[in-house]
Amino acid sequence: MIKNNKQIEEGTFKYLELSKKKMKKKFYITTPIYYVNDKPHVGHAYTTIIADILARWHRLKQEDVFFLTGLDENGQKTVEASIKFGFKSPQAWCDYIAEEYLKTWKNLNISNDDFIRTTEERHHKLSIEFTKKVQKKGDIYKGNYIGLYCEGCEAYITESELTKEGFCPNHNKKPKELHEENYFFKLSKYDKQLLEHIENNPSFIQPEFRKKEIINFIKQGLKDISISRQSLTWGIPFPGDESQRIYVWFDALLNYLHPKEYWPANIQMMGKEIIKFHCIIWPAMLLSAGYKLPKKVFAHGWLTINGEKMSKSLGNAIDPNHLTKTFGTDALRYYYAREVPLGNDGDFSEKQLVARLNNELANELGNLISRTLTLIEKKLNSEIKKDKVDKTLFKDLKVKQIDKFIQDIEPHNAIALIFHFIHSCNQYISEKEPWNINKENELNKILYNLTDAIRIISILLYSFLPETCEKIHKQLSLDTKKLSLAQAIPGILTTTKINKGEILFQKVIFKETKDVFKNPKCYVTPEVQRLGIKVKFAELINLNIKKKHMGLEKLKSEIKKSFKPNIRVLKGYDNYSRLLNIEEGQCSVYNLMDLVEENGKLPTINTAVDSYNIISLAKSLVVGAHDREHVKGPVRFDIFKGNELYIPLFTNEKKSVNKGEFGCIDDEKVLCRLDIKQGDQTKVTEKTKNIILYVQGNEYTSEEYLQEAIEEICKLMIRFCDGEYKILN
Structure with missing residues (x-):
């Protein structure tokens, strides 16, 4: 019961905020939840940074964004890892790895709204409720299963998926043949519905060539899949049968349903190796339980080392915390967004990261800001006055096209277009030569337009380089929290006091390391x-x-x-x-x-x-x-x-x-x-x-x-x- 004016004001404020939020367009994005078999590497960071860029962009558009990531903590691999590394229990191991991920995401400036862990009670409850719905539909039965099981994938795979040598293509290891009595999900029942959904929703699976792979796989005929394990001790009990545990992939996929007010997801981001789970098994599960399907599933390529997938099990994983400590968080975020078209594989190169840092971040962006703010400090007493817009400077500003690239999940093209505008700004300052101009009015107009361009650039780059852009906002006396994409237009900047601040990017001298594999005999x-x-x-x-x-x-x-x-x-x-x-x-x-x-x-x-x-x-x-x-x-x-x-x-x-x-x-x-x-x-x-x-x-x-x-x-x-x-x- 409200008793005083203060409570009335607080209640009214909360109501208005809630109403305002309800009016906003919802945007829900997910990453896969990551295995806890080891600490995060740059492959995990790649997926999560791209998802973070998209989430931040939609927040700039004033949308009601929910960004979910987390950890897959159930399954035999968790038990094995806890024993291998000497932890007293699987839960103790999970807690340790969770801290490692949270530390890494903090270092990478990841802005997730929730961090789901599948050992949490809320996830156990959801998994059991969902499985019961599928049981009620008549889509679960008990049977005997004999199949090839990859411990790395924690999944059964078919012989046709193996390499010529008989190895799992993702983990380069031979799968084991397992015999078990399990519960099965009637996946074969949903092949026609899946094909119809893919046909009626052209953007459901992206990139396009991945969609063709899925269609071809479904047309070969789907087999019912095992969704429980008899031999597991670490997992969620199967409803109605305590001797079985819900198969780790079945329960892991359900994590996406936790923010139920945001479902269905707008984008589910993942690596290409798990697209079949997300584009075949997952939608079939949702159809069975009566849920809507996600709007888009996007499978990016692998970040490789010498052409091989980056993986702890292959021994070629790189710690992203080491890279951020060496080069800075935003340099790594920029490299991920710019270097590789998202659907393709791309070889990670520290040399190329340094080249991007020096040539684009330091030379192009950093130099533009440094030159402009230094001139304002020296020639205009650190204050820029509002002036007329010079349209010639902004002819290469393509905000709508940049936004379209983001909507199409082409961040490499979006950031390239932003840097094309930055290049134009550098040409503008070189052509105008403001250092040679002594008339204050003429000088102010040039530097006002350059400062306004920097303001717009800081908005457009904020999703990619949040730490850097917050520094730019301080230099321009702007409030980051009040910025939006709608403000990325010329002429908004008012008379402003400039704080030149520090150099944004220090150049790095790349030394070709002698420490490479020498393959000694x-x-x-x-x-x-x-x-x-x-x-x-x-x-x-x-x-x-x-x-x-x-x-x-x-x-x-x-x-x-x-x-x-x-x-x-x-x-x-x-x-x-x-x-x-x-x-x-x-x-x-x-x-x-x-x-x-x-x-x-x-x-x-x-x-x-x-x-x-x-x-x-x-x-x-x-x-x-x-x-x-x-x-x-x-x-x-x-x-x-x-x-x-x-x-x-x-x-x-x-x-x-x-x-x-x-x-x-x-x-x-x-x-x-x-x-x-x-x-x-x-x-x-x-x-x-x-x-x-x-x-x-x-x-x-x-x-x-x-x-x-x-x-x-x-x-x-x-x-x-x-x-x-x-x-x-």
């Missing part, structure tokens, strides 16, 4: 192979190794609780020790076990060594790592002749090795004697930038076991040391 000689020794090699580059990391310290302190030695693997090491009559020293895994037994945790050496020690102990595998810059020639496991140079770790004393023993050597020296002691010359320190890594197995270790181990080590090292990795064999 690494091998095991036949003589060593006959001992049953197997080795997997990897190369890691551009590492940032530190003394310690609290995340690693936590993993190390918990290792004693979870560690169980693999007796069979250790027996393999013991076997060839007896065969070679080795009496001095013991396998490095035993050394780690002794340290944990004595101290309760693994030692702190540095973030690289600590990372591989964790996996070495967990897998009972011998691991070696060598500073690549101190390795000469091929790295090989060979039988010693007895004359090799060997300086044991943390000593300066040369020691002999026994003829007939084996070890890891290069062309000059012993890198590691047996599986016992590494050489000092190639040890990994905080100064090390590039590493040759190996995992050494024996007769009891399978190829798959070694491959899994070396990938886990590489991923852990990248997590705590940055950089990139590549499996060599």
Whole structure:
């Protein structure tokens, strides 16, 4: 009950604000929700930045915008990641990754209105309600499923989708064959309705060539799909059957329905690898449950590295936080928007990012603003007076065309047109030569029009470069919150006090890094192979190794609780020790076990060594790592002749090795004697930038076991040391 005038005023204000909001045109945009198998990389940032640009643009148009992103936290991959990285529960792992994403989105100036997490109670409730609606429609039944399952995609895939080598095209791994009793969704029932909807709504799937792919796929005939998992423990219970969990993709897609007052979405933005889920399964689910379909699904291409999709599982992911720290948030946002036509794949290039920063942001935009405001400061006492519009300056201002490019989801064309106008402004100032004009009226008119042009540019670029444009607004004494696209017309600027401020963009000197993959030759000689020794090699580059990391310290302190030695693997090491009559020293895994037994945790050496020690102990595998810059020639496991140079770790004393023993050597020296002691010359320190890594197995270790181990080590090292990795064999 309202009791006083203040409450009446507040109530009236809230009512007017609500009424005003209801009158606005709604615009709802989504990104996919991202897996929590690892921290965000620049591929995730690409999707999210483009969506943010579109959301900000529609806010400039005074629309009622809702921008949703979030995390897909259910499924087996979450459980596996939590175990791998030593977290006490899947939820603890999800909470950690959620913080990493939120930190990254803050650094990238992402303006999302909600951040959905599929472990939240609201999502569990929605998923169960939706599934019950589909059950009620009669579109769910129980059956047996046999299929190829890709753990990377967390999805079943058909043989026709595999590469010639039998790998998943997205994750470059062979899928597993699974047999399960599951619940199925009658996807086959909706093929005609889907084709009709696509035909009647030409802009439903974009780009056009993606639409043709989907149409062709549907015409081949749709099969009913499994929507539950019997083997999962981490997920949402299937309604009416506690022994099953709702399939992670089925529940993940439902996240888009949370802001129900905004559904259907205007644009659902995603990478091309998940378009079939969003253009076939998702609309069929919505038709079954009685929901409207999204207005547009847009699948952008991949941001690639050397032509390969960027992915943590492929070891080529780049941390966007590193890029923003090095080049600035807006430089990265600009590069994403400008560099690649959105529907196509584009190779990420740090060199090209620097070129865009220097040539376009610093030279074109920064120079225009600096020259104009410096002249106003020096010649007009930092004040520009309102003046007549010079139409010749604004002939290349194409706001309607820029807006159309945004509506058509062509941000690269929109920003190119904005910079065409910036180029015209730079030509204008060069032609007018205001630095040579002494008549105040004539000078004011030129600089007024240039300042007004900068004001308009700051509005048009705000969606792309929010941080920079807010600085420009301060320079022009403008209130960012009051700006709109409708104000992007000449002549609005009034008499204004100018605050020149700082230089907006500092140029960067690009240094072609020497730290590239060199693909060093690494091998095991036949003589060593006959001992049953197997080795997997990897190369890691551009590492940032530190003394310690609290995340690693936590993993190390918990290792004693979870560690169980693999007796069979250790027996393999013991076997060839007896065969070679080795009496001095013991396998490095035993050394780690002794340290944990004595101290309760693994030692702190540095973030690289600590990372591989964790996996070495967990897998009972011998691991070696060598500073690549101190390795000469091929790295090989060979039988010693007895004359090799060997300086044991943390000593300066040369020691002999026994003829007939084996070890890891290069062309000059012993890198590691047996599986016992590494050489000092190639040890990994905080100064090390590039590493040759190996995992050494024996007769009891399978190829798959070694491959899994070396990938886990590489991923852990990248997590705590940055950089990139590549499996060599």
